Amino acid sequence: MSAARQPSPPARAEAAAATAPVPAPAAATDPAAAAPAPAPVQESAGPARAPRARLTAAPRGVRPAPALDGEERARLLEGSHHDPHAVLGARTQRGGVAFRVLRPYAKAVTVVAKGLRAELFDDGDGLFSGLLPLTGVPEYRLLVAYGDDEIEIHDPYRFLPALGELDLHLIGEGRHEELWTALGARTMEIDGVAGTRFTVWAPNARGVRVTGDFSYWDSTAYPMRSLGASGVWELFLPGVGEGALYKYDITRPDGSHTLRADPMARAAEVPPATASVVTASRHVWGDARWMATRGALPAHRAPMSVYEVHLASWRPGLSYRQLAEQLPAYVKELGFTHVELMPVAEHPFGGSWGYQVTGFYAPTSRMGGPDDFRFLVDALHQAGIGVIVDWVPAHFPRDEWALAEFDGRPLYEHQDPRRAAHPDWGTLEFDYGRKEVRNFLVANAVYWCEEFHVDGLRVDAVASMLYLDYSRSEGEWSPNEHGGRENLDAVALLQEMNATVYRRCPGVVTVAEESTAWDGVTRPTDAGGLGFGLKWNMGWMHDTLRYASKDPVHRKYHHNDMTFAMVYAFSENYVLPISHDEVVHGKGSLVSKLPGDWWQQRAIHRAYLGFMWAHPGKQLLFMGQEFAQGSEWSEAHGPDWWLLDSSYSAAGDHRGVRELVGDLNRTYTATPALWERDSVPEGFAWVEADAAEDNVFAFLRYAQDGSPLLAVSNFSPVVRHGYRIGVPGQVPHWREVINTDDERYGGSGVRHAEPLRPEPVPAQGRAASLRMTLPPMATVWFRPA
Structure with a gap:
């Protein structure tokens, strides 16, 4: 088509939608089949939506259809008709088959079928109708003329409802567990015609129309039908497919209109645009x-x-x-x-x-x-x-x-x-x-x-x-x-x-x-x-962050904040969350909540994570906290990845924290004692819960088979030599598997290079104990060697 003959907007929209093939009609006796094509309809002058004068002479083979009742016509045009399919489309009646089409801005509408071509009368306001001397409704299409352009389309109002009785029953009961298959925009074929079924729940509406880029956002052309007491409105639009933009024009109970996105839309425009988008999945899963x-x-x-x-x-x-x-x-x-x-x-x-x-x-x-x-x-x-x-x-x-x-x-x-x-x-x-x-x-x-x-x-x-x-x-x-x-x-x-x-x-x-x-x-x-x-476990999160944020000399007054969660730890199945909510709105990132200089802040950050990963409950950590980001999170720029850049002088500090998180996760996943009995008391035992003056905590975790893990945290800046921790006597050796003070993580390197052997010295109510060195502001995990 040359640039000088571009179709009008409605023609372009409908031409884009009219892609489905013409179905072959069944053989029928057609009195008008041999009639020559009707003469072109003479368009009256005036605005595109202005009422047009009716033809004074009928096209050959076409007689005037019974006129619409004035009130019904008004309801149809203003979008408050509950059953537009009762007045639009084609139906048999005395004298033949009556056709009525609503096509705003059109110059002429012609019905075409096998052996049939009949132009309809222009009834004004975009309505076209005619009575054809046929014995039954053929499988027809419509030729719609806009100016000098003519397109061929299927009539949306010749299709039965595309929503089944079972769907409507389940919707009415509020028990449709696959509601997205019944409501919204769904591409499908009906009688070999491809298109999209639009369905929306709007029980208070006086009428609903679907509009979109396929109608150049003019709502008039596509009123939907009410499917009874369900409150659902439905319309199948042939030729409308994936990628089409749409909304619903709803006539409120007071007669006013509102344009709404589809509550059941499975895709939407990129904000700030708000239209819904017709979509269908083609993804082939590989999982x-x-x-x-x-x-x-x-x-x-x-x-x-x-x-x-x-x-x-x-x-x-x-x-x-x-x-x-x-x-x-x-x-x-x-x-x-x-x-x-x-x-x-x-x-x-x-x-x-x-x-x-x-x-x-x-x-x-x-x-x-x-x-x-x-x-x-x-x-x-x-x-x-x-x-x-x-x-x-x-x-x-x-x-x-x-x-x-x-x-x-x-x-x-x-x-x-x-x-x-x-x-x-x-x-x-x-x-x-x-x-x-x-x-x-x-x-x-x-x-x-x-x-x-x-x-x-x-x-x-x-x-x-x-x-x-x-x-x-x-x-x-x-x-x-x-x-x-x-x-x-x-x-x-x-x-x-x-x-x-x-x-x-x-x-x-x-x-x-x-x-x-x-x-x-x-x-x-x-x-x-x-x-x-x-x-x-929001209580655990608030309590432990309060403790960690205190200066070490004041932590002994808040010791209970770290232990209180064990009073109720097995009342529910818990997740321990350090989520986005804790690093926004002036709360600061995890590391910035902590007292002391930069080294101390990072040390407490690492020790806190070690305590958290060993504690009963699953773990959740928000992005950026895995490498001790210092600033609050902002959705505008996300994590401060530049902190890990080797050109940044302190990058090793942040990479060390991230390396610790990786080791915590891998050791955790490989240690059933840390997750198998998360929700039962048998999976946990305090070893040291009362060392408030020392800022020390120690506990055992047990797997289903009884194998233990010992976690010891020292939240003071003091290295504690010769610290005794009671342990089960039947374990001959304990090997250090995580130490948040490891030099690889940015710590001072106070470690136990060799396995520890229990000694027959009572401690914390146990007959045997380990004599260990507690690194400053650190958590250490031990497993049987």
């Missing part, structure tokens, strides 16, 4: 071996050392596929068993770090498409690394193009404003008691596990879900039906989510970020618990 073996041990009895990552800033500017080239190798070198990804679901504001989600089913497009994210997960699995993603069911932002009052009334949020508004973050809380909303969230959890093969979900802000009075003053909340402050709807949601994920996705673990003493977070649901696999 079959990983998926088959990942659940060999339950998480609380398996090694788990987690590296927490904000993907967009780990190496700023990298795509998912570029991350797949670098992240697995780095994590594997450091010996972590898992990565935890801060939320990857689509979010409009990067400064929220992903915790204010608008696209719950769409990986953020900042780094690529959904298949690119699958590629990254696949690469991590093939490197032997598990993937946990942060999941955020506690709240969602108020953006007017997203979930807030989606169809004109509170829908995803609670009807009661006191229950809807989250007091801390300016966001909205989900209505966990509404079955469709609960279904949306439960299916979303399953979606990330099944569609992206993730190995775990870390559920954010669980405490804010569990309590009706969370961050609310008296008078700002109302009690539950029993007069309590527990959010029983949220409890039921979390129980259903956990039960469903564990049933459907073997090997997956769910992790609760729950900061209170709620009973039974990791207790099974059939025993009345919430059903999580693991829980973040």
